[in-house]
Amino acid sequence: MNPVRAVLFDFDGVMADTERLHWQAFCEILAPLGASYSWEEYEKNYIGFDDRDAIRTALDRAGVACSPEELTALLKAKAEVFPKLAAGVAPFPGAVEAVRTSAALGPVALCTGALRSDVEPLLKAFGILDLFAAIVTAEDVARSKPDPACYQMAVQRLGIPAEDCLAVEDTPYGLQAARGAGCQTLGVAQTHAREELAPHADRVIGTMLEF
Numbered sequence: 628m629n630p631v632r633a634v635l636f637d638f639d640g641v642m643a644d645t646e647r648l649h650w651q652a653f654c655e656i657l658a659p660l661g662a663s664y665s666w667e668e669y670e671k672n673y674i675g676f677d678d679r680d681a682i683r684t685a686l687d688r689a690g691v692a693c694s695p696e697e698l699t700a701l702l703k704a705k706a707e708v709f710p711k712l713a714a715g716v717a718p719f720p721g722a723v724e725a726v727r728t729s730a731a732l733g734p735v736a737l738c739t740g741a742l743r744s745d746v747e748p749l750l751k752a753f754g755i756l757d758l759f760a761a762i763v764t765a766e767d768v769a770r771s772k773p774d775p776a777c778y779q780m781a782v783q784r785l786g787i788p789a790e791d792c793l794a795v796e797d798t799p800y801g802l803q804a805a806r807g808a809g810c811q812t813l814g815v816a817q818t819h820a821r822e823e824l825a826p827h828a829d830r831v832i833g834t835m836l837e838f
Contacts, residue, residue, distance in 0.1 A: 635735070637737075638745075638746045642719065647666065653669070656682075656708060657689075662688070663685075682702065719817060725835050736782075738805075763777050778805050797814070799823055799824060813830055
């Protein structure tokens with residue numbers, strides 16, 4: 628395994644406990660259409676998707692037709708709901724320290740399926756926004772995780788070979804995306820069990836405190 632020259636962090640479930648907040652925001656905008664779902668279903672089928680694919684999938688499964696204009700309106704509505712739910716959310720213990728330690732040793736990037744408007748205010752509140760040499764969000768790629776496009780873009784922006792980059796992820800989809808791009812992978816069992824992450828990760832830790 629190559630020495631690690633850069634670290635690429637996911638956000639939701641790695642940096643902060645925001646997955647339930649995304650689920651609540653989705654339910655708020657989808658409930659009037661009869662397309663909301665349980666937390667367990669979110670964990671099983673939606674976690675790791677960006678907003679676009681999560682909404683499309685929920686509407687498809689509910690049999691609800693959606694025009695491109697209607698999808699855009701739903702994305703806008705969700706983008707307005709989430710920041711209100713996430714206001715004041717704290718980072719996971721050890722997450723901020725992990726970014727600061729990594730940034731002191733080499734470049735760090737953020738690779739998330741969330742919107743830029745979802746994550747940048749929180750990164751700023753955590754005091755680490757300026758540490759990221761590259762930030763890739765849902766707006767930057769056409770396909771969400773497990774597609775490797777986001778990680779391919781992140782390593783390209785850093786200018787470091789993927790095999791020299793370590794991706795830190797909390798979901799099987801995220802780990803699959805990172806591995807598909809050729810990155811080394813570290814699973815963090817903060818939202819999924821170790822046994823769910825292990826098949827897709829070079830190593831699994833319990834929390835960001837172990838980073």
